[in-house]
Amino acid sequence: MPRLRNAVPKYRKHKATGQAVVTIAGFDHYLGKFNSKASRMLYDRLIGEWLAAGRQGPPPDPDAFTITELIARYWRYAQAYYRRADGTPTDTAENMRPAFRVLRKTYGDTPVDDFGPIALKAVQQQFVELGQARKYVNENIDRIKRMVRWGVSEELVNESTLRRLETVNGLRKGKTTAHDNPEIPPVDDEVVDLTLPHLLPTLADMVQIQRLTGARPGEVCIMRAGDFDRRGETWVFVPERHKTEHHNKKRAIVIGPRAQKILEPYLNRDDLEYCFKPSEVIEEQLEDRHTKRVTPLSCGCKPSKRKRRRKRAPGDCYTNDSYRRAIHRACDRAFLPPAPLAKLKGESNNARVKRLTEKQRDELKVWLSDHRWSPNQLRHSMGTQTREEFGIEAVAAVLGHSRTDTSEIYALRNLKLAAEVAKAIG
Incomplete structure (x- = not known):
């Protein structure tokens, strides 16, 4: 029989001495006279300590x-x-x-x-x-x-x-050689609009919904039909999990008319089924490739005749990472680097990397980084727009912040208002 690793150590009798004994983490603990009340109490205490320590004994030395x-x-x-x-x-x-x-x-x-x-x-x-x-x-x-x-x-x-x-302090800004990452800026609407045609329809709708609601990327990924309250003029989406749930905070996202129109086709499913499923996006991708096919159907593989064997089956919903990678790939197609950094006709990405020199590879890396945007920037864009039109309190309400100083991170200061003050006073 296999060894039971999670079994509780037994209360046993040591025949040579007549004492009760229990073995914990390889060490014998003698408890006194077998079957006595004192030995039972000591056994319960040792087992309780062992369970509280995560079924691990104390270090021997x-x-x-x-x-x-x-x-x-x-x-x-x-x-x-x-x-x-x-x-x-x-x-x-x-x-x-x-x-x-x-x-x-x-x-x-x-x-x-x-x-x-x-x-x-x-x-x-x-x-x-x-x-x-x-x-x-x-x-x-x-x-x-x-x-x-x-x-x-x-x-x-x-x-x-x-x-x-605890006497070791953290690194302070300007007092160390460690660099500081730049603050996450909002993404321009023009950049998003240029990227959308290079995304598959489902992913493009996810971007539009996040753009209109200011939701976190992970909250858009886990939208389910049963998580929406659609009784009023504006809907309310309560995600099954969110970033601050371990602080016992509630999260509710209000869905306006424009976002409702985008969401409606995805809500015709079971309550616990995710709205945006990678498997459906793969089908969209195959259909898109089929419509662009130039080879006659009499030649080559026919649609759905041969199933591709994938190393990993698509998940039930998108994750933050897979959602971000899809947007980055779309950015690479929307914003092509100049020659000689761009791909040649029929060239794969690996072949391009091998063709470029080390200096050119570094230049390509910088180009791609400068021309990519991440889904979290849509949240910053929503925060900045809301602050300009409705104020910082509205930003906290839309983005789900309990304090307005957190909203300051997501919303750029209203420089237009500062410019008006400077014209009037300065």
């Missing part, structure tokens, strides 16, 4: 408990803890992986209690040398501190170790 072992224990905890109400994992645990990879490579064999401020600063400098932005470096250092704080709560790390690491 504090001096031998290393950074690698702490990462392994915290990783198991994080994968189980950082989940949504429906049980699906969030991105929080995966976002820790790059920071822990550098930490383990550099200090994996170091005892946890020997890992001090100088070591943490050395890891911080490694993040900088890897080219990480200042804000991202600070986030990674906070993740390491959070792990150590968890270790203290589990009695795996001495509290003094955490207090020493």
